[in-house]
Amino acid sequence: MHGADPRLVLGLHRSRHHRDILTAALDLGITTLDTAAPYLGFRSHAVLAETAADLLPKFTLSTKVGFFPSPGGAEHSLDPVRLRLAVERAARELGREPDTVLLHNPERSLAGLSHADGHALLGHACTALADAARDGLCRVWGVASWDTRSLGMVQVDDLPSPDVLMVRAGFLVGVDLLDATTALRAVWQAGETWGMSPFGGGHRKVWEEFDPRPFLRSPHDGLSRVQAAFRTAFHLPSAAAVAVGTDDPGHLAQLVEALGAEVDASAVSQYVRALHGHRQS
Ligand SMILES: NC(=O)c1ccc[n+]([C@@H]2O[C@H](COP(=O)([O-])OP(=O)(O)OC[C@H]3O[C@@H](n4cnc5c(N)ncnc54)[C@H](OP(=O)(O)O)[C@@H]3O)[C@@H](O)[C@H]2O)c1
Numbered sequence: 078m079h080g081a082d083p084r085l086v087l088g089l090h091r092s093r094h095h096r097d098i099l100t101a102a103l104d105l106g107i108t109t110l111d112t113a114a115p116y117l118g119f120r121s122h123a124v125l126a127e128t129a130a131d132l133l134p135k136f137t138l139s140t141k142v143g144f145f146p147s148p149g150g151a152e153h154s155l156d157p158v159r160l161r162l163a164v165e166r167a168a169r170e171l172g173r174e175p176d177t178v179l180l181h182n183p184e185r186s187l188a189g190l191s192h193a194d195g196h197a198l199l200g201h202a203c204t205a206l207a208d209a210a211r212d213g214l215c216r217v218w219g220v221a222s223w224d225t226r227s228l229g230m231v232q233v234d235d236l237p238s239p240d241v242l243m244v245r246a247g248f249l250v251g252v253d254l255l256d257a258t259t260a261l262r263a264v265w266q267a268g269e270t271w272g273m274s275p276f277g278g279g280h281r282k283v284w285e286e287f288d289p290r291p292f293l294r295s296p297h298d299g300l301s302r303v304q305a306a307f308r309t310a311f312h313l314p315s316a317a318a319v320a321v322g323t324d325d326p327g328h329l330a331q332l333v334e335a336l337g338a339e340v341d342a343s344a345v346s347q348y349v350r351a352l353h354g355h356r357q358s
Pocket of ligand 1: 090141222277324328
């Protein structure tokens, strides 16, 4: 049994939602779970409640709203009334209030709108989640954005500031996206940044060709390339936590072990500078 470490968030996007990965997580001190209304074909909340009702109180739980079932599969909406109902539904399905509710990829409904319309739509959606937190339907609220470039097109500085901003993280994130996230964070003072998807959902072959271990302060202490990639993701961009997916308790144990490594922040800065230089050349 390990002490709890909130830096690793077990993400359920690709998960089979089997109980064994949840019990393994608790044994390893992983007590933060991230899901979303549409995961597992819109059944994630219900399946968690069915298979792990006794475990859920032991986790800090985040979920996301913004996608809704539709005849074509899923549709996105920032309608504040639908968002409010979705937060209420999440608590009902889970059998408990989630700790954090994130607006799920708001950029999906902002594409093609004028700046003024996008600003108003995003503002109403953020207010709906802030109100849900105020009313006790969740503890805090936030925004999860797959593409902060689109979100940056909307002026956000006078919108409610999210408690959590969840963004793509790690070596597979391009410099344009890293810059967009930096710019967004500069104007929208989120309480905490969480990284997500440090392996881009898989792509194991990348780590056969690229060794990120030199980004660790002690690169030869036995950690693998995958472990080094995960640990460095906390600095690309700087994040308090990173949501990562696995159905394999052994893989989860490796990720927990990687948390003990220290990243060479100056090497990461040099890498980002090199990416900028490469883009300009
Ligand atoms: N827009 C959004 O809001 C959004 C979008 C994407 C992701 N997310 C969040 O981020 C979480 C993670 O994203 P993700 O699952 O797409 O991508 P990910 O964490 O980058 O990649 C997951 C993949 O990495 C593999 N993996 C994990 N640990 C490993 C290890 N130690 N060794 C080898 N392979 C390993 C897993 O395979 P095994 O199962 O075999 O370990 C799985 O296939 C999601 O669950 C969700 O919480 C949010």
